Amino acid sequence: MEIFEFLSYKDILDILGVSAIVYAVLYFLRITKAIQILKGLMLIALVWVVALFLDLKAVSTIFEKFWTVGLFSLVVIFQPEIRKALSRLGQATKLSPSTSLEERVVERIVRACSFMSERQIGALIVIERRQDLEPILEGCVSLDAVVSVELLITLFDPLAPLHDGAVIIRGNRIAYASCVLPLSKSKDIPRRYGTRHRAGLGISEESDAVAIIVSEETGEISVAVGGKLHRNLDPEGLKSLLFKELGIGK
Incomplete structure (x- = not known):
């Protein structure tokens, strides 16, 4: 196919990297049931975009501060879930055979x-x-x-x-x-x-x-x-x- 003529190995690695990140995020959301929080964040982001579009400076400033503090807060709140997700993700890619029962x-x-x-x-x-x-x-x-x-x-x-x-x-x-x-x-x-x-x-x-x-x-x-x-x-x-x-x- 012609599209592959314009792709270098770096582009392919880039695509694979993005795919891995997207997969990890979706996997985390699935096993932690955090989809409701994702919906809330999307709603907040939508309000922020509207505020920027309408040039509401005070509201925009508040949302900018929220994202800075909010991201750190999410890491703290979801610390157990993140640990579990990384453990399960690592387990899923483990190559060594499991200890089998007779x-x-x-x-x-x-x-x-x-x-x-x-x-x-x-x-x-x-x-x-x-x-x-x-x-x-x-x-x-x-x-x-x-x-x-x-x-x-x-x-x-x-x-x-x-x-x-x-x-x-x-x-x-x-x-x-x-x-x-x-x-x-x-x-x-x-x-x-x-x-x-x-x-x-x-x-x-x-x-x-x-x-x-x-x-x-x-x-x-x-x-x-x-x-x-x-x-x-x-x-x-x-x-x-x-x-x-x-x-x-x-």
């Missing part, structure tokens, strides 16, 4: 969740993938134990000292128990879901981890991944979803 380990997790579901034992199991979860975990008890059906059930027994909090599975081992996870601030979570579901969603929003939640009220099994909740799964549905998300059997 099929038999996933089957043990499914069997344990099925047992607890039938007896309405609450549970929260988080499977770590590419992203290291340690920076966003609190209050964990280190285990480094083999994943077994019996151990998972024992850890979430209501009378067990470690039953509150989440179990973290790293590779083919249980790395931590009784972990406190960041809670989701989403307003779309049904009221019938409590702290356990909010924690599962929260860790899936902050990282690429897969969280399995067993409700102690209903025995319902759910999986949180990528900030979305897959509800009311039976053991076969849970196994199929975990195999898909963890890349097992491809």
Whole structure:
């Protein structure tokens, strides 16, 4: 095509750079749900343009000061979201393979969740993938134990000292128990879901981890991944979803 005859490698790099910046901004807006604030800023910018067009000097001066202070304020306000976005963006471009689970380990997790579901034992199991979860975990008890059906059930027994909090599975081992996870601030979570579901969603929003939640009220099994909740799964549905998300059997 003729257009490429007028493009140098610098022009191509320039276009790719702008595309990357636009993608990063759109990605940030999507995962932080900041689109409403963007609409507000666009409205303010429109008012500013009108003020300039009508030569309203006082209003124009106020808006000029607003942009100077406002940009710094946005950085402060969105500091947690910016950190999360950069973390997720970096994770998305990471080239190293994730720590994979063996099929038999996933089957043990499914069997344990099925047992607890039938007896309405609450549970929260988080499977770590590419992203290291340690920076966003609190209050964990280190285990480094083999994943077994019996151990998972024992850890979430209501009378067990470690039953509150989440179990973290790293590779083919249980790395931590009784972990406190960041809670989701989403307003779309049904009221019938409590702290356990909010924690599962929260860790899936902050990282690429897969969280399995067993409700102690209903025995319902759910999986949180990528900030979305897959509800009311039976053991076969849970196994199929975990195999898909963890890349097992491809």
